[in-house]
Amino acid sequence: MNIRIKPLAALLPVLLSSPSGAVELLATLDPVIVAATRQPTRASELVADVSVIERKDIETASHAATLGELLSREAGIEFSREGGRGASESVFVRGTNTSHTLVLLDGLRVGSATLGTTALNTIPLSQIERIEIVRGTASALYGTDAIGGVINIITRSGKEAPRLELEAGGGSHGTYQTSAAHAGQFGDFRYALRVGADGSDGINAVRNRSSAAYNADRDGYAGDNLSLNLGYAPSKAFQVGGHYLQSRTETHYDASWPTANADWRNQHLLSSMGAFAQVQPLSFWQSTLRVGRGTDKSVNRPGSDFGVEKDSFVTIQDQFSWQNDFKLPVGNALLIAERLEQRVEASQSYALTERSINSLQLGWNGNYKAHRLQANVRHDANSQFGHKNTQTLGYGYQLADAWRIAAGYGTAFKAPTLNDLYYPNTPFVGVGNPSLQPEFARNREVALHFESNNHRASLTYFRNNVSNLIQWEETSPGSWFYTPKNVGQARIEGLTLQYRAQYGDWQVYGNLNYQDAENAETGKQLTRRxxxxxTLGLTHRIGAFDWGGEWHGSGQRYDDAANTRELAGYGILNLHARYQLEKGVSLFARVDNLFDKRFEYARSSTTNYGNMGTVIFAGIRYTLK
Known part of the structure; x- marks a missing residue:
């Protein structure tokens, strides 16, 4: 890959030259992050490439957006969807596959063990307090799947005086969104109960009439969700807590089976529940036990013309973790023992329906004078694939008060999913391949950071080589029958420039990403990358009024391994505003894709998928303390 560094490097001093009278950045621009080390650490003290989405970012800019759309604003993350909102969403972190990103909910795995991905469209933004994003290999911290990065979603809990929260909104395409919550803290006890519902009449997801899947209807969705979060902390040396989240959706989609122009329904349930107990036996030692279960259920049914269930898949992931943190004279160490059990219950027969992984991890991170260090090693004993060892090593150095550099090396692996291995032989779909081997990755990166009172900027170079890449391929052209193979190696190389600053009542932010994600065997670009x-954006506050705009653009992509189906590049402009009517009452509005740009996130060999076009959404929020 031939990346031109000069244009990006030339931008850095320009971005950093600002009025000396600019006010200090909000403290949230140097947030405390757990996901990068599994220990609370300031972002400016990390060597990993990280970012955080706070609740205030969600409330000011994302009332009508989905989780996938929200994540796509962040550096190094691309987004794809087959149709309108409510349809299945995919994100690609640093050019890796969707299944190469580990998604956690309150620190626990959530998603499908058959697909190896998480249904992001089923996780409502109303339930989210913050999102921590780690870019780069992280298997030495979390085990299988973390080849491209980790997305840790933290749900909302009660941390202030008890309050009632109500929110309702509506907009284009019959879109609606409602939520209600009661949350707060009484002495040592905190609680949060939230419920919500959302949906849309949708758009016709298939655009081309020539497709056998074309159906002149609107492919909408409807969903509901609830969560309960509890905690009890009588002292700094002891606390317990737990959470439960459930989200249900029903999405319409078009298909060409069992007859042309068929109308189908996907009913999806995603749930996560967990509990933890944390004690501090000694001043330098903290111990945390955590147990949890993630459930993903997907049922596909033909429309009323057929009226019978076609297939269903339920995957359950049971998790146990015992983490011990030690404060040392220099830095912090951790020792973690974990167990993951996965099983599938399906309407079709799988050759194997259960597997498990036992893990042991050691880690250390800390600062010494101008030096920053992080080291992690992990051993995973997989019931199918034996023993795997992964490592992460990072180093940073403070060059001057505002300038620092960081470099890292890490390895990662991903075990084939249960679908990859054992998907039942199904006409016009395909069959699994039990001979597959795990994917393995080696990642290298180096970064330059600038961090002052009113600016945050970074320039990061990364290179990730993925071997034994798993790819589903047609057994013969036009057969519509697929099977997975270890096709060789993917080589992903790129540069990312990030910037965020506060200028009085103005805040500006953005990221520019250049990458080459290719199949090293064929030289072709990886699909949908x-x-x-x-992304470039700004926000402005004038008294009780907040407003902002954001532009997001992408170059061309391909939707097939041979690079014959081109997806054209696009650029869209979004606007948002919020007005505080009185204490506890605010109005909000958002316009997505202001100029009604028409483009495709995805396309199959016979089907072109549409997008939402211009979407207007407005609502009201009420808080009673």
Whole structure:
């Protein structure tokens, strides 16, 4: 790959030259992050490439957005969807596959063990307090799947005086969104109960009439969700807590089976529940026990013309973790023992329905004078694939008060999913391959950071080589029958520039991304990944009024391994505003894709998927303390 560094490097001093009278950045621009080390650490003290989405970011800019759309604003993350909102969403972190990103909910795995991905469209933004994003290999911290990165979603809990929260909104395409919550803290006890519902009449997801899947209807969705979060902390040396989240959706989609122009329904249930107990036996030792279960259920049914269930898949992931943190004279150490059990219950027969992984991890991170260090090693004993060892090593150095550098090396692996291995032989779909081997990755990166009172900027170079890449391929052209193979190696190389600053009542942010994500065996670009994409935005506060705009653009992509189906590049402009009517009452509005740009996130060999076009959404929020 031939990346031009000069244009990006030239931008850095320009971005950093600002009025000396600019006010200090909000403290949230140097947030405390857990996901990068599994210990609370300031972002400026990390060597990993990280970012955080706070609740205030969600409330000011994302009332009508989905989780996938929200994540796509962040550096290094691309987004794809087959149709309108409510349809299945995918994100690609640093050019890796969707299944190469580990998604956690309150620190626990959530998603499908058959697909190896998480249904992001089923996780409502109303339930989220913050999102921590780690870019780069992280298997030495979390085990299988973390080849491209980790997304840790933290749900909302009660941390303030008890309050009632109500929110309702509506907009284009019959879109609606409602939520209600009561949350707060009484002495040592905290609680949060939240419920919500959302949906849309949708759009016709299939655009081309020539497709056998074309159906002249609107492919909408409807969903509901609830969560309960409890905690009890009588002292700093002891606390317990737990959470439960459930989200249900029903999405319409078009298909060409069992007859042309068929209308189908996907009913999806995603749930996560967990509990923890944390004690501090000694001043330098903290111990945490955590147990949890993630459930993903997907049922596909033909429309009323057929009226019978076609297939269903339920995957359950039971998790146990015992983490011990030690404060040392220099830095912090951790020792973690974990167990993961996965099983599938399906309407079709799988050759194997259960597997498990036992893990042991050691880690250390800390600062010494101008030096920053992080080291992690992990051993995973997989019931199918034996023993795997992974490592992460990072180093940073403070060059001057505002300038620092960081470099890292890490390895990661991903075990084949149960679908990859054992998907039942199904006409016009395919069959699994029990001979598959795990994917393995080696990642290298180096970064330059600038961090002052009113600016945050970074320039990161990364290179990730993935061997034994798993790819589903047609057994013969036009057969519509697929099977997975270890096709060789993917080589992913790129540069990312990030910037965020506060200028009085103005805040500006953005990221520019250049990458080459290719199959090293064929030289072809990996599907649905662009070589350039970017986000640029600003927000402004005038008394009780907040407003802002955001532009997001992407270069061309391909939707097939042979690079014959081109997806054209696009650029869209979004606007948002919020007005505080009185204490506890605010109005909000958002316009997505202001200029009604028409483009495709995805396309199959016979089907072109549409997008939402311009979407207007507005609502009201009420808080009573």
């Amino acid at each position: 662009a070589q350039q994409f970017a």
